[in-house]
Amino acid sequence: MSKTYKTGTHALNDVNIRINPGEFVFVVGASGAGKSTFMKLIVREEKANTGSLIVNGFDLMKIKNKEVPHLRRTMGIVFQDFRLIPTMSVFDNVAFAMHVVGADRRRIRRDVSAVLSMVGLGNKARSMPSQLSGGEQQRVGLARALVNRPTLIIADEPTGNVDPNLSYEIVSKLTEINKQGTTVLMVTHDHNLVRDFQHRVIMLEEGRIVADNAAGGGNI
């Protein structure tokens, strides 16, 4: 697939890639390499100009706008800037994602508590985001991405705003989730993480895939 913006910028050129269910993939590259565009195409924030793109069974070249929410419900997104609602408690921030899919109160109470415990924030459910550290806030973001049990996690530089030691904690958590069968696609700049966690690595440069190493980051 290829993507050229209206400004004339060629963001992606003939990118051809297959990610299998249950894989953990790092997407790396310098700024402007096309990582963000790649992620935007997968969540259908942008549409490729040519080629084909199939995500979780949805053909993103043919999908109608009203079907996009249903595509997004099959995935969980973790943002670099956490994107927590400051006026809502930790619990409500996570529950918010469940309200969107129309879950009932009992299920919301049960699943939110479970997922917060899983990310190690069971005792911070009533805290406000401002009372949490960066790492904790990102774990809330992770809990929100996981709470609807998606088959794919998209993490756009999730460690970009946290301390290095907390970065390891977050990727460890993602690896743990991946081991339970969830596909994880993580964009990162952090070569140390890529090296230390032995997952498939796709390297982008000027909108093209220049390396795809299934064996892990140590070889990049």
Next chain:
Amino acid sequence: MKLRSVKYLTGEGIKNIWANRLMSIASVGVLVACMVLIGLAILISLNVNKAMGTLEQQNVIMAYFNDLNSVLYGNASDSYVPETSSDATSSDEDADESSSSNKSSSNKSSSNKSSSGKSSSDSDEVKKPTDIPDDAYLIHNEKEALALCKKLEKLDNVLSVEYISSEKGLESIKEGLLDGKDQYFTFLDGEYGNPLSGAAKITLKDMGKFKETLKAIQNVKGVDSVQSQSDLADTINAIKNGIGIAGVWIIAILLIISLVIVSNTIRVTMYNRKLEISIMKAVGATNSFIRLPFVIEGIAIGVISAAVSMGILYFCYRVAIEAIREALGMMEIIGFSSVALPIFGVFIAIGALSGIVGSVIMISKYLKKEGSEFTAI
């Protein structure tokens, strides 16, 4: 959308009002001002229409019949002269035609002939009806007069027709104009003393069609002449039209202002909640799910404004009624309770409509945005 989602979003919409309370209060304030002005415009318009309606009821058309008296006591120019009048000697079998032409000639001078007693006629020498052939006039007796009244009643735009016999007409002149000194007017008594024609007092439904109706009445066979206050009818029409046009403009302008105000509130709310909207989109919220709390917020602001406006309008109207009654004395004014429900309905409709339209217009801009575009707003 599931019912529990609707409940959740309704709660969110109401919470938003409190969360943005300053903006909400400002919006309610401006909306209330608009609604009160709209309410006052409606009330003034209704009261003016009522007053005009009362005037309309008093503004009647008098149609004088082409009867024996109209032939005998018409103006000198059109009074009956057996030897020379072609009208009176026209064909026997077509009495309608002859009296119709008679009518048209007498119409020209009809304005001078009125219930004032036809003073122009020379009553000292009353002509005997034996000189006059039956086909010189159309209305020979009360039965025919009543039939003519029925005919007039069937005309378009005629509300009611009251038959005023020549005797009744004379009575009312004696009572009204002669001020009890009718002993000086005994010459009016007797079989041929009364110079008045029979007449019909016609009330119209719509003064807007005054001229057309007047013409239709004049064209009815058996009607000799008509008398009306066309100036008053024109004035009433002008006032009614003016009030109607001004009312529509005022309401239209205030409606637009209301819409802009609510849209603005929603826009500010959306700006404050752009992060929330971006997250909603990311986790798979449908457009209607994102839109609903804002629509609820808009509607709630509209409904609150409607309720507050009703209270203020009631108070203002009461004060205004007191002032008008004190200044003008007894005057027929529409009671607030009789129009409260429709006005409240109008207010609710304005509030809800501006809430829905305002939020839908504003949010459509946000719904097109994706992810990082929200941070650029």
